[in-house]
Amino acid sequence: MALININDLIKDYDGNSQVVRALRGVNLTIERGEFAAIAGPSGSGKTTLLNIIGGLDNPTAGSVRVGEHDLAAMNPRQLSDMRLREIGFVFQAYNLIPVLSAMENVEYILLLQGIEETERRERCARILKEVGLEKEMNRKPKELSGGQQQRVAVARAIVSEPHIVLADEPTANLDQKTGAGLLELMHELNEKKNITFIFSTHDTMVMDRAERLIQLIDGAVVSDAAKHGGFHGAVPGKKKPAKKTARSKK
Amino acid sequence: MKALLTTTRIFMKLGWRNLWRHKRRSWVVISSIALGLIMIMFSIGFINSMLRQMLDNNISTKLGHVAIYQKGFFTNMKLETNFLPDERIMPVLSKDRDIVAFSPRVKAMGMLRTSESSRGVLVFGVYPDREIKISKINEYTTKSGGSAYLDSISSNDILVSQSLASKLEVQVGDKIVLMLQDRHNDIVGVGLTAKGFFQTPVEMFDKSVVFMGIERLQQITGLGKNVSEIMIITKDKKLAGSVKKRILAASANPELDILSWEDMAPELVSLIKMIDKQMIIFYAIVFITIIFSIANTLIMSIMERFHEIGVMKSVGTRPLQIFFMVMFEALNLGVVGLAVGLTVAVAIIQIMGHTGVDLSSFMSLLRSWGTGSIIYPFVTLKDILVAVVVVEATTIIAAIYPAVKAARIKPLEALHFI
Numbered sequence: 001m002a003l004i005n006i007n008d009l010i011k012d013y014d015g016n017s018q019v020v021r022a023l024r025g026v027n028l029t030i031e032r033g034e035f036a037a038i039a040g041p042s043g044s045g046k047t048t049l050l051n052i053i054g055g056l057d058n059p060t061a062g063s064v065r066v067g068e069h070d071l072a073a074m075n076p077r078q079l080s081d082m083r084l085r086e087i088g089f090v091f092q093a094y095n096l097i098p099v100l101s102a103m104e105n106v107e108y109i110l111l112l113q114g115i116e117e118t119e120r121r122e123r124c125a126r127i128l129k130e131v132g133l134e135k136e137m138n139r140k141p142k143e144l145s146g147g148q149q150q151r152v153a154v155a156r157a158i159v160s161e162p163h164i165v166l167a168d169e170p171t172a173n174l175d176q177k178t179g180a181g182l183l184e185l186m187h188e189l190n191e192k193k194n195i196t197f198i199f200s201t202h203d204t205m206v207m208d209r210a211e212r213l214i215q216l217i218d219g220a221v222v223s224d225a226a227k228h229g230g231f232h233g234a235v236p237g238k239k240k241p242a243k244k245t246a247r248s249k250k
Numbered sequence: 251m252k253a254l255l256t257t258t259r260i261f262m263k264l265g266w267r268n269l270w271r272h273k274r275r276s277w278v279v280i281s282s283i284a285l286g287l288i289m290i291m292f293s294i295g296f297i298n299s300m301l302r303q304m305l306d307n308n309i310s311t312k313l314g315h316v317a318i319y320q321k322g323f324f325t326n327m328k329l330e331t332n333f334l335p336d337e338r339i340m341p342v343l344s345k346d347r348d349i350v351a352f353s354p355r356v357k358a359m360g361m362l363r364t365s366e367s368s369r370g371v372l373v374f375g376v377y378p379d380r381e382i383k384i385s386k387i388n389e390y391t392t393k394s395g396g397s398a399y400l401d402s403i404s405s406n407d408i409l410v411s412q413s414l415a416s417k418l419e420v421q422v423g424d425k426i427v428l429m430l431q432d433r434h435n436d437i438v439g440v441g442l443t444a445k446g447f448f449q450t451p452v453e454m455f456d457k458s459v460v461f462m463g464i465e466r467l468q469q470i471t472g473l474g475k476n477v478s479e480i481m482i483i484t485k486d487k488k489l490a491g492s493v494k495k496r497i498l499a500a501s502a503n504p505e506l507d508i509l510s511w512e513d514m515a516p517e518l519v520s521l522i523k524m525i526d527k528q529m530i531i532f533y534a535i536v537f538i539t540i541i542f543s544i545a546n547t548l549i550m551s552i553m554e555r556f557h558e559i560g561v562m563k564s565v566g567t568r569p570l571q572i573f574f575m576v577m578f579e580a581l582n583l584g585v586v587g588l589a590v591g592l593t594v595a596v597a598i599i600q601i602m603g604h605t606g607v608d609l610s611s612f613m614s615l616l617r618s619w620g621t622g623s624i625i626y627p628f629v630t631l632k633d634i635l636v637a638v639v640v641v642e643a644t645t646i647i648a649a650i651y652p653a654v655k656a657a658r659i660k661p662l663e664a665l666h667f668i
Binding site for chain 2: 051054056057077080081083084085089091095097098099100108109111112114116117156
């Protein structure tokens with residue numbers, strides 16, 4: 001069974017005088033363990049799609065299933081719980097809690113989940129070590145570089161071992177080298193922990209590194225290609241040997 | 251439960267740290283809370299002291315903690331309403347463990363005349379040695395320039411207040427004529443010698459009361475061994491009620507009125523209650539202004555963190571948890587404000603309570619209220635507890651709207667808000 005199943009997804013926004021259609025009948029299936037990028041120009045609907053998958057926004061029509069959950073049937077509390085336990089978020093602007101240290105920012109998710117202290121500390125320390133921040137764990141976000149803050153955000157997203165990490169333009173505020181390092185880190189985590197990563201991006205580096213590239217234009221999927229080792233020109237739909245790879249239905 | 255405590259702890263921690271993100275702004279609010287509290291504590295301290303002095307001065311001059319009268323005397327003060335302090339009463343008073351001292355008195359209405367002037371007075375016939383234990387009249391008597399306290403129960407000596415002496419133009423050793431009605435309603439007059447002058451903090455008392463030996467007054471009025479009252483001092487004025495009940499039960503004399511100071515000074519009791527209620531209004535006025543200051547600060551703080559709160563909600567923080575985070579922020583403001591305000595207020599009140607605040611320039615006004623010219627402000631544990639409850643309740647009320655606003659932030663809207 002697919003991890004994410006999207007059928008005929010439509011999303012309309014009320015503009016000043018007219019309805020703006022952000023997503024036009026999107027159909028998509030994403031399997032567990034994919035490392036996928038949703039690419040497209042500004043206003044193509046990629047962030048909207050990510051928000052709907054994350055339960056932050058409601059579809060106007062169509063259905064979205066994430067794991068066992070039919071998002072349309074869930075109330076705000078259930079959606080909040082799903083986001084807490086099954087989805088990790090990485091935002092463009094890092095969005096760490098400024099009054100908490102790196103360690104506490106990562107720990108925050110586990111606290112909300114009610115994980116007991118010893119396990120919490122042990123998991124946070126391990127994750128921060130994995131993202132290369134074991135020496136910075138007691139620093140506040142303002143004492144960290146942009147790349148380090150985004151690594152903390154990644155650590156926060158994966159510390160509870162969610163099924164999915166939704167990353168909205170994660171490299172947009174980083175320089176080329178730091179962005180590449182971050183992508184490498186997320187790819188390693190994807191391979192090691194089998195966490196599904198879905199990016200929204202218009203950064204070519206992210207598109208190159210992704211193993212599946214879903215192109216959105218004007219709210220519709222125009223191409224959906226799975227690749228070996230990343231980079232353009234990969235054959236759409238070709239599977240990576242160790243993982244399942246899904247295709248768009250249309 | 252443990253998980254709930256753990257999550258509560260993180261929101262308390264967040265509430266505390268968020269408070270110090272804008273130190274200057276937080277300190278402005280904390281200062282307003284502290285200042286309001288200091289103002290209120292000072293007012294309470296001064297009012298407490300004035301009320302206590304008013305009460306103590308009345309108790310230590312004319313009321314006592316408990317007094318025994320023949321039925322009807324307290325309301326119309328007629329000389330013929332008297333009683334014999336016999337063995338049914340006196341042993342009861344001597345044995346009661348809570349009674350420190352007691353002394354019979356005769357009270358008679360009369361007129362003091364000199365060649366210059368005359369004044370209507372209430373004459374207290376007292377046992378000078380016993381009176382020292384039940385009232386402060388000895389302390390209030392001037393011990394210089396020939397003025398001295400009474401030393402005999404049977405002499406023609408009389409103590410008058412300085413203000414009365416000045417109105418009657420009397421010096422120490424001068425003769426004064428006292429005219430009064432005896433128990434047979436005959437007018438009698440007797441020449442007395444001004445033995446000394448006193449000044450109590452109660453202006454009304456000084457204007458109308460004079461003291462002389464009890465035996466001499468009993469002779470003049472023809473009361474024999476009878477008295478008008480027995481004034482009783484207990485270990486503490488709070489014990490007056492229980493002592494009264496015990497005397498009432500032991501004396502078993504329906505002809506006697508046994509009254510506590512609360513019975514004898516209902517106007518003072520009402521005044522204390524009224525001032526207590528006025529303090530609530532005072533509290534309300536001060537803290538309503540503080541409510542707006544706290545609410546405004548919290549709303550500003552939340553609007554600045556709109557995006558951050560959206561992110562917190564995106565990653566699974568529940569609205570109730572956001573609500574509590576803001577409430578903890580407000581509670582912390584209140585706690586710091588309380589700590590600063592109470593520390594400053596209590597420290598200064600403690601110092602003033604020892605040194606006293608000299609308000610001699612308002613002496614005539616204070617004397618008309620029955621308080622001394624030096625005020626020793628003090629606050630009780632109850633006052634402090636009330637302040638704690640009022641301040642924390644104020645901050646909680648002030649935080650409700652901002653906290654609800656924060657809890658209702660929609661994560662998606664907030665994520666788009668930079």
